[in-house]
Amino acid sequence: MDFTISPEHQQLRTTLREFFETEAPIEEVARFDRDEEFNSELYRKAAGLGLCGMGFGEEYGGTGADQISICIAVEEVARASAALAYAWLPTATFCAKGIAQYGTDEQRKEILPRVADGTVRIAMGLSEPEAGSDLTRLSTRAVRDGDDFVVNGQKVFTTGADTADYIFAFVRTDPDASASSGLSVLLVPKGTAGLTVRPLRKLAGQATHTCEVFLNDVRVPKENLVGELGRGSAIIFGLMDAERIYVGAEGTGLGQGALDMALKYAQERVQFGKPIVEHQAVAHMLADMAMDVQTSRLITWHAAWKLDQGLDCTMEASMAKVHGSEAGTRCAARGMQILGGYSYMVEYGMERYWRETKLYEIAGGTNQIMRNMIAKQLGRRGL
Numbered sequence: 039m040d041f042t043i044s045p046e047h048q049q050l051r052t053t054l055r056e057f058f059e060t061e062a063p064i065e066e067v068a069r070f071d072r073d074e075e076f077n078s079e080l081y082r083k084a085a086g087l088g089l090c091g092m093g094f095g096e097e098y099g100g101t102g103a104d105q106i107s108i109c110i111a112v113e114e115v116a117r118a119s120a121a122l123a124y125a126w127l128p129t130a131t132f133c134a135k136g137i138a139q140y141g142t143d144e145q146r147k148e149i150l151p152r153v154a155d156g157t158v159r160i161a162m163g164l165s166e167p168e169a170g171s172d173l174t175r176l177s178t179r180a181v182r183d184g185d186d187f188v189v190n191g192q193k194v195f196t197t198g199a200d201t202a203d204y205i206f207a208f209v210r211t212d213p214d215a216s217a218s219s220g221l222s223v224l225l226v227p228k229g230t231a232g233l234t235v236r237p238l239r240k241l242a243g244q245a246t247h248t249c250e251v252f253l254n255d256v257r258v259p260k261e262n263l264v265g266e267l268g269r270g271s272a273i274i275f276g277l278m279d280a281e282r283i284y285v286g287a288e289g290t291g292l293g294q295g296a297l298d299m300a301l302k303y304a305q306e307r308v309q310f311g312k313p314i315v316e317h318q319a320v321a322h323m324l325a326d327m328a329m330d331v332q333t334s335r336l337i338t339w340h341a342a343w344k345l346d347q348g349l350d351c352t353m354e355a356s357m358a359k360v361h362g363s364e365a366g367t368r369c370a371a372r373g374m375q376i377l378g379g380y381s382y383m384v385e386y387g388m389e390r391y392w393r394e395t396k397l398y399e400i401a402g403g404t405n406q407i408m409r410n411m412i413a414k415q416l417g418r419r420g421l
């Protein structure tokens with residue numbers, strides 16, 4: 039067993055850290071957050087670093103990165119800007135990876151190079167008003183009509199849908215089949231007649247809008263079917279382990295950001311004649327934050343390593359998701375306490391972490407559902 043981080047992984051972190059500290063300073067990120075404005079320039083520059091092609095191979099313009107590299111990139115993006123993470127992750131990891139793994143050759147050639155260079159973004163349309171944790175309730179219906187599918191239904195919480203070029207929409211193609219064989223995936227292009235997108239007001243990451251999507255007799259060419267008809271569930275399950283590992287990495291990156299900010303503040307802020315880091319109560323909060331970041335990084339990288347090896351990692355991915363997200367929440371809460379009243383001030387950036395972190399306990403499968411899965415896997419194969 040070797041815990042040494044490779045020079046390539048270290049270099050990736052250093053490059054991304056420097057890039058985001060220059061291109062996404064706290065005040066800029068806060069401005070886009072407050073104005074609820076998507077920062078397409080930052081997205082394009084991040085693509086220029088190869089971030090958007092990490093989930094697929096060089097033949098389609100990607101970099102075919104290993105899972106630890108993707109986790110490092112996710113940590114650094116989440117540390118810098120959750121709004122960027124909300125646009126980048128569904129596009130570059132979930133949907134582009136789905137097209138690379140399950141799509142047709144035409145779809146790969148047409149879409150993936152443009153994902154890699156940052157000109158195409160894709161929103162993930164899974165959740166519906168009646169189907170959150172319970173995906174067997176998905177009811178957006180697609181019916182074959184000539185060379186098209188005609189789609190009717192509603193999606194909710196589709197992040198980035200208003201600025202995306204496609205929605206990677208999970209639809210029911212066979213109403214009589216079980217969820218495991220009745221779902222399919224369609225790529226719905228932006229601007230298609232009958233497609234309406236309405237941004238929702240939300241707590242955090244406002245620069246990338248989370249939307250309601252209404253589909254009213256939307257005609258989608260049959261060539262936009264991703265994977266086989268009726269194999270949508272297999273696509274969900276094929277991509278979800280990675281998705282959960284990356285949510286764990288988001289929590290880790292956010293926790294690291296909160297720790298860095300709180301440590302610097304505690305070393306500089308003087309009360310009762312000494313830096314507050316010398317007050318044991320503050321030092322202990324920093325120690326707890328460091329333990330949370332370290333354990334979530336290790337648990338996340340372990341799951342990522344298993345995924346890379348092609349090993350069953352459903353339990354490890356669920357653990358990474360739960361631990362990383364809850365560690366991020368604890369770190370942000372301690373960071374708030376350490377910065378005292380200044381934590382409430384937008385210019386310090388801690389309040390943004392505090393608002394952002396809650397989502398990671400909810401999206402990508404709630405932590406209750408993750409605990410159900412861990413317990414089920416424990417019964418099956420133990421720890």
Ligand SMILES: Cc1cc2nc3c(=O)[nH]c(=O)nc-3n(C[C@H](O)[C@H](O)[C@H](O)COP(=O)(O)OP(=O)(O)OC[C@H]3O[C@@H](n4cnc5c(N)ncnc54)[C@H](O)[C@@H]3O)c2cc1C
Binds near residue numbers: 161164165198402403
């Ligand atoms: C900001 C934001 C962005 C999002 N982005 C996207 C996106 O881009 N694409 C997309 O498809 N979705 C997205 N989502 C949706 C997200 O994945 C769902 O919110 C999540 O899956 C939970 O579904 P729900 O909100 O309907 O909660 P529900 O499923 O209604 O759950 C409500 C509560 O009940 C609990 N619960 C439900 N069933 C069980 C059970 N069997 N055992 C124990 N507890 C249970 C849950 O844990 C939760 O606490 C986003 C959500 C948010 C808030």
